[in-house]
Amino acid sequence: MGDEKAQMTCQQVHGPxxxxxxxxxxxxxxxxxxxxxPSLLLERSDCIASLWQQRTYDRLKLHLPKQFCELPFMGFPENFPKYPTKHQFISYMESYAEHFGIKPKFKQSVESAEFDNFCGLWRVRTQDCEYVSKWVIVATGENAEPLIPEIQGIKEFHGPVLHTSVYKSGSEFKNQKVLVVGCGNSGMEVSLDLCRNNAIPHMVVRNSVHVLPREILGASTFGIAMALNKWLPLRLVDKFLLLMANFSFGNTDRFGLRRPKTGPLELKNVTGKTPVLDVGAFSLIKSGKIKVMDGVKEITRNGAKFVDGQEREFDSIILATGYKSNVPSWLKGCDFFTKEGMPKTPFPNGWKGEKGLYTVGFTRRGLLGTGCDAIKIAKDISDQWRAINNCEDVQRVLIRNLELR
Known part of the structure; x- marks a missing residue:
């Protein structure tokens, strides 16, 4: 252990x-x-946007129109479709990094980050290096690690059990009965993909869920909601969205999709739970091709028992149970984050902590929230940067005047 510490290099970072x-x-x-x-990015993987490149299924597209998913100061290419594919979004991010000359240090998995009160700097340690900086920006996001629920009996199941982070295509599950645990956007889309590849998905809907049409009369539902929200109270916008959802789908309760009592936007703001934007799964639920199941009571060797008393056999299980933040595992001596790894201060003020700590990508408002926080952080650090440089310039002038004397 002593030899490992002796070999570890230390690097002073000139900038955040x-x-x-x-x-x-x-x-x-x-x-x-x-x-x-200048800044230095540390990335545990071997590429930028590793979640998109390594942990997403093949048919994934942006759920929102591209204008709501642009990063600051550079839009999508004009020839990209309204809803870019996974590969188009990855190419956009690679072009973005190249345009701004961003060259991360890859395969640098942060083991600990802690503020050193003695020297007034942050010490960030990876497996082979310690980085020292005045500012640390946590950009690991809300979706750093797959969230794997504890389900009784799941280790006894005879077939494959996988999280959506490793799911690629329904072609691997042709003619299989598949239990999909989770009914968010991923659960719905994976179930749709399984159907299109002649599998038989059974989707577990444990809690209530808002399902909205992705578009209303050819216009983005999200875009309409954003526009209305500038003029109307949130609850009125929610009422409009639910009116449109009822017009498009009817009463979803009769298909096993109970709506929450709180409106979709209000629920998103309070809990971070995103409404499902339907891309075709609902019609398959309606026709019975995607079978909606109640909560799982227990996984058996050959299938599952459900809370409503049903028991079914399955060939595979896919966990569409989402992701979680991993910040609490490596950020030390700091109470800015909750034990779930989210800033304690809610949006729009959760981007700045103390002693040079910042966070970006924890707004529960997608890439729009990310861009908003990134601009604020850069301005805040820029003000400090100029003050420090001005102070250093004054010191240099004083020293030169003393030397001239």
């Missing part, structure tokens, strides 16, 4: 240290660059 090279890290690095401030 950004942890994570996903969309959030790239956005804040670009905003800093735009203000003439």
């Amino acid at each position: 240290l950004v942890i994570g090279a996903g969309p959030s890290g790239l956005a804040v690095a670009a905003c800093l660059s735009n203000n003439g401030i």
Whole structure:
């Protein structure tokens, strides 16, 4: 252990240290660059946007129109469709990094980050290096690690059990009965993909869920909601969205999709739970091709028992149970984050902590929230940067005058 510590190098970072090279890290690095401030990005994987490149299924597209998913200071190419594919979004981020000259240090997994009160700097340790900086920007985001629920008996199941982070295509499950645990956007889309590949998905809907049409009369539902929200109270916008959802789908309760009592936007703001934007799954639920199941009571060797008393056999289980933040595992001596790894201060003020700590990508408001935070962080650090440089200039002038005497 002593030899390992002796071999570890130490690097002073001239500018902010950004942890994570996903969309959030790239956005804040670009905003800093735009203000003439250098930064260093640390990325545990071997590529930028590793969640998109390594943990997403093949049919994934942006759920929102591209104008709501742009990073600061650079839009999507005009020839991209309204809803870019996964591969188009990855190419956009690679072009973005190249445009702003962002070159992360890859395969640098942060083991600890802690403020050193003695020297007044942050010490960030990876497996082979310690980085020292005045500023640390946490950009690992809300979706750093797959969230794997504890389900009784799941280790006894005879077939494959996988999280959506490793699911690629329904072609691997042709003619299989598949239990999909989770009914968010991923659960719905994976179930749709399974259907299109002649599998038989059974989707577990444990809690209530809002399902909205992705578009209303050819216009983005999200875009309409954003426009209305500028003029109307949130509850009125929610009432409009639910009216449109009822017009499109009818009463979803009779298909096993109970709506929450709180409106979709209000629920998103309070809990972070995103409404499902339907891309075709609902019609398959309606026709019975995607079978909606109640909560799982227990996984058996050959299938599952459900809370309503039913028991079914399955060939595979897919966990569409989402992701979680990993910040509490490596950020030490700091109470800015909750035990779930989210800033304690809610949006729009959760971007700045104390002693040079910042966060980007934890707004529960997607890439729009990320861009908003990245711009604020860059401005705040830019003000400090100029003050420090001015102070250093004054010191140099004083020293030169003393020397001339």
